Structure formats: structure tokens, C-alpha cells
Amino acid sequence: MNVAFKPDETFRDDFTFRNTPEAIRRFPLPFPEDKYMYSVNIEAHRPGPHGSVVEFAIDVDEHYVAECRERALVLKEDPMRFQALPHMMSAQWDCLELIMESLARDYPQHFTLDRQGSQWAWTNRPLGIQQSFTFGDPATLPQQPLEYITRQVQGDWVVMDQREGDLWAEAGMVTTQADWSLNFDIGMSFKEWHGPVPLAHEMGVFDRALKYLLGLRLNEPVRRLNWTMTVNPRLDTSPEMYPKWGTDRASVTPENVADKVHLRVELQGLWRLPRSNGIVFSVRGYLISMRELATIPKWAKRVHRVLRELHPALVDYKGLTRYRDTVVEYLAPFDDGSPTSSGTAPE
Amino acid sequence: MSHADTIPVRVVAVEQVTPQIKHFRLAAVDGSRLPAFSGGSHIIVVMNDVDRVHRNPYSLLGVPAQLETYEIAVRRMEQSRGGSHFMHDSVSVGSTLEIAHPVNLFGLSKIGRKHILIAGGVGITPILGQMEDLHQDGVPYEIHYSVRAPEHAAFLSRLQQRAADRLKVYYDSSGHAIDFDGLLSTQPLGTHFYVCGPAGMIEVVLAKARTWGWPESHIHWEQFSAPPAGEAFDVHLAKSRLDVHVVPDQSLLESIEAAGVEVPYLCRGGVCGFCRTDVLELDGELIHNDHYLSDEERASGRVIMPCVSRARCKKLVLDL
Amino acid sequence: MLVTGIKSKPVYTPLAPDLSGRYHLMVGHGVGREPLLRVLRDLRTAAPESGARTRVLFVGSPDEHSASDEVFRSAGAADVRLFGREDELLTDFQDVLTSSVMGTRLYVAGPESFMGLVMRLARQFNLNKDEVRAEECGAAARRVYCMHCQTATENVTTNIVQCKDCNRWLLVRDHYSSRLAAYMGVMVDAEAPGERPEVKEVFR
Numbered sequence: 001m002n003v004a005f006k007p008d009e010t011f012r013d014d015f016t017f018r019n020t021p022e023a024i025r026r027f028p029l030p031f032p033e034d035k036y037m038y039s040v041n042i043e044a045h046r047p048g049p050h051g052s053v054v055e056f057a058i059d060v061d062e063h064y065v066a067e068c069r070e071r072a073l074v075l076k077e078d079p080m081r082f083q084a085l086p087h088m089m090s091a092q093w094d095c096l097e098l099i100m101e102s103l104a105r106d107y108p109q110h111f112t113l114d115r116q117g118s119q120w121a122w123t124n125r126p127l128g129i130q131q132s133f134t135f136g137d138p139a140t141l142p143q144q145p146l147e148y149i150t151r152q153v154q155g156d157w158v159v160m161d162q163r164e165g166d167l168w169a170e171a172g173m174v175t176t177q178a179d180w181s182l183n184f185d186i187g188m189s190f191k192e193w194h195g196p197v198p199l200a201h202e203m204g205v206f207d208r209a210l211k212y213l214l215g216l217r218l219n220e221p222v223r224r225l226n227w228t229m230t231v232n233p234r235l236d237t238s239p240e241m242y243p244k245w246g247t248d249r250a251s252v253t254p255e256n257v258a259d260k261v262h263l264r265v266e267l268q269g270l271w272r273l274p275r276s277n278g279i280v281f282s283v284r285g286y287l288i289s290m291r292e293l294a295t296i297p298k299w300a301k302r303v304h305r306v307l308r309e310l311h312p313a314l315v316d317y318k319g320l321t322r323y324r325d326t327v328v329e330y331l332a333p334f335d336d337g338s339p340t341s342s343g344t345a346p347e
Numbered sequence: 348m349s350h351a352d353t354i355p356v357r358v359v360a361v362e363q364v365t366p367q368i369k370h371f372r373l374a375a376v377d378g379s380r381l382p383a384f385s386g387g388s389h390i391i392v393v394m395n396d397v398d399r400v401h402r403n404p405y406s407l408l409g410v411p412a413q414l415e416t417y418e419i420a421v422r423r424m425e426q427s428r429g430g431s432h433f434m435h436d437s438v439s440v441g442s443t444l445e446i447a448h449p450v451n452l453f454g455l456s457k458i459g460r461k462h463i464l465i466a467g468g469v470g471i472t473p474i475l476g477q478m479e480d481l482h483q484d485g486v487p488y489e490i491h492y493s494v495r496a497p498e499h500a501a502f503l504s505r506l507q508q509r510a511a512d513r514l515k516v517y518y519d520s521s522g523h524a525i526d527f528d529g530l531l532s533t534q535p536l537g538t539h540f541y542v543c544g545p546a547g548m549i550e551v552v553l554a555k556a557r558t559w560g561w562p563e564s565h566i567h568w569e570q571f572s573a574p575p576a577g578e579a580f581d582v583h584l585a586k587s588r589l590d591v592h593v594v595p596d597q598s599l600l601e602s603i604e605a606a607g608v609e610v611p612y613l614c615r616g617g618v619c620g621f622c623r624t625d626v627l628e629l630d631g632e633l634i635h636n637d638h639y640l641s642d643e644e645r646a647s648g649r650v651i652m653p654c655v656s657r658a659r660c661k662k663l664v665l666d667l
Numbered sequence: 668m669l670v671t672g673i674k675s676k677p678v679y680t681p682l683a684p685d686l687s688g689r690y691h692l693m694v695g696h697g698v699g700r701e702p703l704l705r706v707l708r709d710l711r712t713a714a715p716e717s718g719a720r721t722r723v724l725f726v727g728s729p730d731e732h733s734a735s736d737e738v739f740r741s742a743g744a745a746d747v748r749l750f751g752r753e754d755e756l757l758t759d760f761q762d763v764l765t766s767s768v769m770g771t772r773l774y775v776a777g778p779e780s781f782m783g784l785v786m787r788l789a790r791q792f793n794l795n796k797d798e799v800r801a802e803e804c805g806a807a808a809r810r811v812y813c814m815h816c817q818t819a820t821e822n823v824t825t826n827i828v829q830c831k832d833c834n835r836w837l838l839v840r841d842h843y844s845s846r847l848a849a850y851m852g853v854m855v856d857a858e859a860p861g862e863r864p865e866v867k868e869v870f871r
Contacts, residue, residue, distance in 0.1 A: 087458055090480075090483075136412070163454075163456050163457065183814075184847070184851055187845065192675050194675075196675065196842050217450060218384075239853050242814070242853055242857045243854050245857075246854065246858045247857065250858050274383035274385065275384070322858065456793075460792070532768070532770075535765075535767070536764055536767050536792040536793060560687060560690065
């Protein structure tokens with residue numbers, strides 16, 4: 001996909017982020033039907049339709065340069081958004097290899113990777129980076145391997161160690177999260193860090209998900225979608241920054257709802273890592289404003305119905321309480337009550 | 348979760364390293380780099396024999412940083428169902444095989460503060476892979492390697508070079524045996540124990556570890572065993588609407604695969620739980636040979652692990 | 668409103684002897700004395716020979732100390748160490764862990780804040796959930812970690828508390844980190860500054 005980057009887009013202050021019509025059409029709507037409840041909903045992460053967000057293992061879109069800049073800003077203010085426990089170094093290198101190989105293979109116009117044994121040379125043209133280094137030797141990179149490479153890719157990355165029949169979140173780069181903290185959660189087991197999620201525990205969702213992930217195999221990654229909503233196209237909605245973005249939630253009015261409220265969808269990928277036998281979990285956020293969403297008639301109807309009927313515990317947990325009704329009212333005129341086709345395609 | 352992309356490989360070297368063990372070096376047929384792996388991993392090697400397909404797991408014993416070739420070692424089993432005989436008798440330099448991506452069910456604990464690796468005979472193979480990981484991480488470890496006699500000690504020079512005085516070798520022929528009580532009673536907190544060898548050795552270690560108060564989470568074991576043979580029996584696969592005849596020296600899983608039906612698996616040795624299959628109808632008894640199901644599950648007659656278990660029955664219907 | 672009542676709060680159970688262990692290390696604070704005595708006696712009943720392999724580390728008030736040494740020993744402990752202060756106990760505990768061997772089981776009893784520090788140390792020695800048992804007793808006051816300035820405020824008994832460093836009013840959540848040995852505190856009035864729930868004593 002040969003898109004033009006929009007390097008000056010912002011995800012804070014003046015919020016100049018916008019989606020082009022192409023970006024709108026490829027948006028990963030997480031609702032295949034007119035209602036929503038949790039499920040494990042994992043599928044094989046195999047190459048998807050041309051132009052879609054799952055065409056490649058890791059998606060690079062028009063917001064790539066701007067998001068990398070935003071990440072750098074977050075890290076400057078709060079370096080603890082990247083952490084790695086000491087025993088995770090081999091997993092960090094696994095992730096570096098995964099990301100570099102994917103980007104170079106799928107976007108050769110932007111990225112080049114040249115491997116000569118353990119001497120690697122990496123070129124990132126959009127960010128103007130050229131780096132030679134020794135794979136396995138942290139001293140040859142300007143930051144730890146996971147930090148180095150995740151500064152050059154969109155989305156958050158959490159690395160888990162597998163031991164004692166469980167998964168432990170013990171390294172990560174988390175700057176675009178929907179209200180969870182790496183600094184607080186690092187070191188937790190699978191069910192511990194999912195503790196705050198309501199209802200799902202009773203439904204056995206995490207037992208099944210954990211069992212499935214423990215058997216995840218090399219070369220057979222999986223993916224799923226998760227979603228929430230955000231006021232303003234703000235990527236950093238961390239607990240740490242809550243004093244900054246908390247007031248956004250109360251700032252929605254019928255006049256500004258169309259441009260302020262965004263559907264925020266996380267495309268989550270899970271890969272088994274070769275040298276560490278760990279698992280890396282990528283959380284890639286896509287934002288679309290209600291106005292942009294409503295340009296796709298089927299989606300306007302679908303999202304109207306999903307939000308109107310959403311379980312109260314989910315409304316609460318996803319932080320939608322203050323503005324859900326305003327969004328539903330904005331979308332209502334787009335919904336004539338007619339049936340929608342199943343599946344998430346625009347038509 | 349089953350037979351996803353295999354990698355075609357060619358045998359580039361074969362060496363008889365002990366009277367019973369052959370060492371094979373494999374390279375990708377297309378010359379590409381093989382996938383990186385973690386110490387303790389194994390690959391399933393797919394062997395197209397004359398009348399059947401063998402799928403046997405073999406541990407990777409190479410240096411993880413060297414990915415031009417994979418190394419495995421195969422012991423010639425006296426009572427073989429054909430896999431080890433095939434490798435010894437029908438495979439030579441130039442032969443082609445298929446392998447699956449590495450799987451690790453015997454990995455090191457990353458937060459272990461000390462690691463004790465125990466190998467019996469050909470059980471040294473995954474230990475070699477683990478040793479390479481430990482060497483790289485610089486964590487304290489010991490290797491205790493027990494073999495029948497000096498001529499049966501494989502890869503000694505490689506072990507000595509890497510592990511040096513962390514390695515102790517014990518020869519049955521000299522009457523030396525590993526002092527498991529001594530080892531298990533004196534380790535600092537955070538020590539992990541790994542054992543790969545004959546069933547008897549593993550049983551002894553597990554029993555002694557219990558006596559010395561070790562929790563199961565600190566004892567890791569891997570057993571190389573072929574699925575036990577048994578009487579022939581017939582099984583009906585309900586979803587596939589197929590009847591399958593299981594011969595004495597082919598496992599239920601292998602017979603199902605030969606009929607063209609895929610079953611998820613990881614270890615093919617009754618340990619990991621992945622091939623767990625529901626029994627819809629049974630007139631007879633199930634012969635459980637796995638290490639996975641609980642006593643209740645076995646008694647229920649409603650579930651079976653086809654990779655190692657069998658049946659003696661008039662009727663058996665599986666949910667496949 | 669912010670969600671509370673979530674599932675990552677640790678669950679404690681009354682202490683019972685773990686007979687699969689060989690060495691029994693007991694660490695207690697204040698009213699944690701009673702659960703430790705109970706498990707010592709139960710252990711002695713179930714496995715009389717285990718006495719030689721039990722050790723107690725205890726911190727309490729001077730009153731609690733006066734009888735403690737003898738009380739623990741007569742319940743079956745072979746080695747008893749008493750401390751006047753938590754930090755002294757923790758220093759000794761670290762030494763004990765350094766010289767302990769595999770086969771050890773750890774039993775902890777006391778207020779949660781104390782136990783969190785003990786268990787955090789134990790984790791550094793790779794003692795996992797199979798080897799550690801904990802019974803909560805005494806004050807339920809929480810250690811609260813402020814997400815915004817990364818400071819911990821001790822002895823919190825209320826539903827909301829002012830961070831001792833940045834002064835923001837924090838909602839005390841049930842989401843707990845064993846690594847930090849603390850509960851999460853997030854700004855309670857971030858969405859509507861000044862709008863706070865009434866302060867209530869909830870963790871006694």
C-alpha cells in the first residue's frame with residue numbers, strides 16, 4: 001500500500017488527526033452483528049484481503065510517522081512506559097527480529113533489513129534511520145532491543161514469559177493504551193492483569209484464552225479485535241495521564257460529539273517467540289470519529305444498535321458512561337431500522 | 348494446531364556417534380535459514396516410509412545462534428515401530444525429509460536461579476539445547492549425564508567444551524550412579540531440576556523430589572517413549588463418517604492421520620493434552636497410556652488421548 | 668464512575684500445614700501470631716518429626732514479644748527469632764532465604780501491607796504459589812500506589828485518599844500488584860474536578 005504519510009498529525013493539544021476516505025474504508029470494525037458481548041474470538045493471523053489492516057503481519061498506515069513521533073513524546077515525558085525485567089532480553093531480541101523481518105518483507109519501499117550472520121543493517125526510510133548492529137549484543141543499539149524497534153512501529157507491544165502453566169507480562173512498550181498501566185501490571189500473571197475486566201472471568205473467557213495461548217505455536221500467530229471509545233483522537237489514555245484526559249469524557253456535547261467521540265479498535269496479534277519461547281502481544285489502536293464512521297451507512301446503523309444495547313457493566317468498564325447517550329442520539333438519524341448484512345465489510 | 352506448513356529439509360551429514368545413536372544434520376532444501384528455537388525444543392520429523400508415514404519428535408541439540416542447519420540424534424530402538432529404524436537404515440546424506448516448526452515443552456525457567464540438568468542415555472539431546480541457552484545467559488547450572496558405558500556417551504567433547512566442570516558423567520559399567528538424594532537435598536531456593544531419560548529414571552527422580560519437598564513446578568521432565576503397542580481395534584469417527592482400523596504397532600493418532608483426518612497435537616507423547624478427544628460411544632474399555640488425564644477423566648470413559656492410548660472394544664466412536 | 672470491585676485482589680486462606688514441604692518457615696506480624704501458632708500445632712500433630720525443620724520469624728509489640736519465644740517453641744518451632752521492627756525482620760528474612768534450600772514452604776500471617784513486603788522478597792528467590800501460603804489478619808489498611816507520581820502512601824483505610832506526594836485525591840482500587848506490594852490509586856475526580864465521593868473508612 002503506497003500511502004502518503006501525514007507526519008504532522010497530532011494526537012494531543014490541537015488533535016489534527018484525521019482519516020482519509022481510504023483509511024475510513026479499511027477501518028477494522030469490531031462488530032460483525034448488531035450486538036456485542038465478549039468472546040475469545042481468536043482467529044489465525046493469516047494474510048488477509050489486499051488493502052485491509054490484516055493484509056500483512058504488521059500494518060503500516062498513513063499515520064505511521066505521526067504515531068512514531070507521538071510515542072517519542074510520551075517516552076520523553078515518562079520513560080517508564082517502556083520496561084523490561086532482566087530475564088526478558090532474549091525475548092526482546094525475538095521481537096526485534098519479528099518486527100524488522102515483517103516490515104522489511106511487507107513494505108520494502110520503506111524498510112530494508114540486511115542480515116550477514118549476526119551483523120545486521122537496518123534502514124527505515126520514513127523515519128530517516130540507518131542502523132548497523134550485532135544481533136544479540138545490546139551494546140550495539142542506542143536503546144534496549146525492544147525499545148529500539150517499538151519506537152519504529154505502531155501499536156503497543158507486551159512480551160510474556162511462559163512458565164508454571166501461566167503467562168507473565170514482563171516486558172513491554174505501552175504508550176497508546178486504553179487505560180491500563182504497564183508500570184503497575186508488569187510482573188503479573190494472565191488472570192491477574194486481566195483482573196479489572198468485568199464479567200469475562202465468570203464466563204470462563206480467560207481460562208479458555210490462557211489454555212489456548214499456552215499451546216500457541218511458532219509460525220502460527222493469531223489475532224483478535226477489542227474495542228472501546230475515546231474522546232478526541234488521543235492515543236495516550238493511560239492511567240498515568242488520566243488527570244490530563246479525564247476531563248475529556250465530560251466535555252462531549254451534541255454539538256461536538258461527531259468530531260470528538262472516536263471508536264477505538266485494537267487489533268491484537270499474538271506470536272510465539274523462537275529463542276525465548278515467550279509470547280508477544282501487539283495492541284494496535286485504530287481511531288475513527290463518529291462523523292467519519294457515519295459516512296459508511298451500514299456502520300452507522302450497526303454502531304448505533306451496539307451502543308444502545310450495550311451491557312451496563314461494559315458501558316462502565318469501557319468508560320462510556322458520560323457520553324454514551326449523546327453518541328446514540330447522534331447516530332440515531334442514520335439508523336432507519338432496516339437489517340444490516342452480517343460481517344464487518346462496509347456494504 | 349496440527350499439520351501446518353512443514354519445512355522440506357535435506358540431510359547434509361550423518362554420523363554414528365555411539366553404537367546405537369546416529370547424529371543427523373539437516374538443512375532447508377531451499378537453502379534458507381531455519382527458524383530460531385529455544386533450548387529443549389523438539390521438531391516432528393515426517394518420514395515417508397514404504398507403507399506408512401512416521402511422525403517422530405526429536406530434540407534439537409544445536410547451537411541456537413547457528414541456523415544454517417538443525418542437529419538431531421536418533422537412538423536405534425530394538426523394538427521400533429519403524430521410525431528409528433527408518434532413520435538409521437533408510438536415511439543418508441542427500442535424503443529429504445519434512446520437519447515441523449520447533450515446539451518447546453521442556454524449556455528452562457527464565458527466573459530460575461540455578462538449573463540442574465539430568466540426562467540418561469539419549470536423553471542428553473534436549474539437555475544439549477538447554478545448555479546452550481544457559482551458557483548464553485550465564486546462570487549457574489550443572490549437568491549430570493548417566494550412560495551404560497563410555498562408548499555410549501554421546502557428544503562428550505561438546506559437553507566438556509561448554510560445561511567444563513559443571514559436567515559430571517556416570518557410567519553404569521563402573522557402578523557410578525547419580526546421587527539424586529544428594530542433589531535434591533542441598534539446592535538453594537529457586538533451583539530447577541530437568542530430567543530426560545528412561546521412564547525408570549524419571550520415576551525415581553519424581554519420587555525423590557517429592558520426598559525432599561520439591562514442588563512440581565520446579566521439576567521438569569521429558570520422556571522419549573514410543574506409543575505403546577496393543578491389540579488391533581476399530582474406531583468410528585463420527586464427524587468424518589469414517590471407519591478406521593488401528594493395527595498393533597500404529598497408534599490411534601497415527602491411524603486417524605493415515606485416514607486423512609487431522610487431530611491437533613504438540614508432543615505426540617501423552618503429556619501436553621492437545622490431542623484430547625471426546626469419546627461418544629464405547630462398548631469395551633479404554634487403555635489410557637497418557638500422563639495428562641485425571642483419574643476421574645480416565646474412569647469416565649468419555650475422553651481419550653489418541654497419541655498414546657488405545658482400546659479393547661466392540662465399538663468405539665470418537666468425536667472427530 | 669470508576670470501576671471498583673474487581674478480581675485481581677489477592678485471596679488469602681487460613682493457614683494449614685503443607686505436608687508436601689520439608690522445611691517450614693513461618694513469618695508473622697502482631698496478631699499473625701495466632702495463625703502461626705495454629706499451623707505449628709497442626710503441623711506437629713500431622714508430622715511430629717517436622718518440628719526440627721520449622722523456623723519462626725516474628726515482629727510484634729513488646730507485649731506480644733514477652734511470651735512469644737516460649738509460646739512458639741512449645742507449639743513446636745525449633746528456631747524462633749523475634750524482632751521489634753518490620754525492617755529488621757525483613758533483613759533477617761532475606762538472609763534466611765539466601766541460606767534456605769529447596770523443599771521449603773513459607774507461611775505468612777499478618778496485615779496485608781506487611782505480607783506484601785514478605786511475599787515480594789520471597790518472589791525474588793523464586794518461591795512461587797506452590798510454596799507460599801498467606802493468611803490475612805489484623806489491620807486491613809492498604810498501601811496505595813499513585814499512578815500519577817509513582818509514590819506509595821501507607822496505612823490507607825479510606826475509600827479515597829490524598830496522595831502524600833502530589834496531593835491528588837485518589838480512588839483506592841482493588842487492582843493489586845505483588846511486585847509493588849500495593850493497590851492502585853487513580854485520581855478520583857479527573858473527569859469532574861472537585862467532585863469527590865464522601866470519605867469513608869472502609870479498610871479496617
